[in-house]
Amino acid sequence: MGKRTDTRERTLRTAATLFRTQGYHGTGLNQVLAEGGLPKGSLYFHFPGGKEQLAAEAVALGAGELCDWVSAILDAAPDPGAGLDAVIQGLAEHLTASDFNLGCPIGTVAPDGGDLVRDACVSAFGAWQDVVREYLAGQGVSDPDEVATTLLAALEGAQLLARTRRDTAPLYAVGKTMRTLLKGR
Template sequence: MAKHGETRERLLRTAAALFRTQGYHATGLNQVIAEGRAPKGSLYFHFPGGKEQLAVESVALSAGEVHAYLRAVHDLDGALELFAEHLVESDFTRGCPVATVALDAAGESEPIREACASAYGSWQDVLVDFLVRQGVPAARAPGLATTVLAAVEGALLLAKTRRDVAPLRQVAADMRVLIEGAGQ
């Protein structure tokens, strides 16, 4: 029998993967239970707030993993290359772990909107630190981090829809130029 935490973690990771590839509305709780190999009653036991709570926590989980990776690489090119690898490995089904949920449900659920905003905010903080280390003035770094984050999100969407990682590589090249110019 699975331990209490193992079932919860498996449901959460399953939901995160499904929300990332299918979106919030296309992901059903029965699918999460089946693919998470969990007893039917366990979902509401672990997530009494239902699908909304599951989405909030899965966004936080995925966002935390991306945040940790960004902190570890210290390099925008490396991060974009990882995103490109994930897209190719998933046959272009796994884009940003937050964007699909944000586009699908943030407009109708304040907790989901807050989770998505927190995720993007944590990534922006990492980008600000990176930009300051690259010589961008601290006062300019938050605005430029917003531009970088928006460009990366757009590149992920274009790469996914075109089934080609070229937009990610183009954004990496252009962001290098922009960052160098901002640091002068």
């Protein structure tokens, strides 16, 4: 039983990385198997729903890790501006360390999958927004849901621009503008 769990985990992590770098349509199941060193029959054994199920679970895995990471950063921040700065710095470092190959674990898959993938992305973005909203509410920020939505949209767009341009400047520009927004709240 342990070996099956290891194979399932390796399949999921390999797929998550490939989806983050290549998107949904750019990632093939044979590539997932080859890059993960996985037996051919393992994919449908562990993911009977095929690519859709694999992508949806990969999004959930990546989103969970992202939410935990953001939550830890915000919990350690003395104020919302410092929290935002730390998240942006971390995103910039992550993009740079991956040579701009690893995009958002949600955003790179969101526009391309079917209903199962879309539902996983909706849930994942919702979880990320919840983490930010709860933090902002705890910090006394007015309209925390509206501000969390704005921050999430701005950060997601900044990541896409940064990855496309291979330059972290969009992240820092968004940070500067969003810091002004937070000061007014």
